[in-house]
Amino acid sequence: MSAQVSGLFRYPIKGLSRELLKSVTLQAGRGVCGDREFALALPATVFDEGNPQPLPKFQFLMLARQEALARLTTSYEPGTGLLSVTDGAQGWSADVRSAEGRGAIAAFFARFLPDDQKSSQPRLVTAANHRFTDVGVHSSELMQAISMLNLASVRDLETRIGKRLDPRRFRANILVEGLDPWVENEWLNRDLMLGTVRCKGVRLTRRCPATEVNPDNAIRDINVPQELMRCYGHIHLGIYLTVITAGMVGIGDKVTATC
Known part of the structure; x- marks a missing residue:
């Protein structure tokens, strides 16, 4: 074939x-449109959304260090800005475009990660024309x-x-x-x-x-x-x-x- x-x-x-x-x-x-558009930056990560610079992947949450992330099923709707997250039978949604929604996302991941994978409270970051690819x-x-x-x-x-x-x-x-x-x-x-x-x-x-x-x-x-x-x-x-x-x-x- x-x-x-x-x-x-x-x-x-x-x-x-x-x-x-x-x-x-x-x-x-x-x-690919919408691919690696967002990342969860660690508390010490300096990322300027107005002047984005590529950073090493270890400055963000990632499966290489936070394997518990694989438990989650997520989806994102660009038209509404709604991020939906499911952990087993538990699910919730938040608007990534609002300060309240971003705060809820950060708080969830701070609670979700086990102690040996925690990095305090991460923050959701994005920037125009920027992708958080590993090789970026x-x-x-x-x-x-x-x-x-x-x-x-x-x-x-x-x-x-x-x-x-x-x-x-x-x-x-x-x-x-x-x-x-x-x-x-x-x-x-x-x-x-x-x-x-x-x-x-x-x-x-x-x-x-x-x-x-x-x-x-x-x-x-x-x-x-x-x-x-x-x-x-x-x-x-x-x-x-x-x-x-x-x-x-x-x-x-x-x-x-x-x-």
Whole structure:
């Protein structure tokens, strides 16, 4: 079968759950609209929303350190500014555009995190044309990059370690079926087509401790970076893309690499 897009996602708030997309309109040099638009800054983090600068991910709540975040199911409605959070059977909503709503969000996360993962009361931050991507500290191009995951590579790793790896561990924007395992590692500085959208491979995805966290129970149960190094001699799984020509990508669209 030909390679095709099998999943599309965005993550409105850094470290929190994904939202499923049926299609996405991509613009040249821009990431997925609404992806990593917000982050929960630690109390000591200095972030100027009027003059945003990329900061290391450890200055925000993140799964690599606060694995309890995986227990939460979240959704965000851009039209109303409403963030909804569910922890098991308990759910609540708050308006991210109001001071009262942001205060309620900060207070929840201060209460929610267990003592060994607490960082006092975080604050919700955002800024125009800014994304809280892990690799954004390296360049403005990477701040707007889109992450793609080859599911054949995930399955190859599963076979080698004898354990199932839910793709949610890898927090990708685009999942692709039908490729050969690890072919994405050959796509640096090469163009590829997602349907009619031309992209370029700009950086392999180095995997961090966030991938150790089981998305079903929020327990660290597989040391993915360690297993990658043991099996392949590197800790890469996935690739970051930058958009060259604008267009719409949908589930089922063909994925082809150019020569």
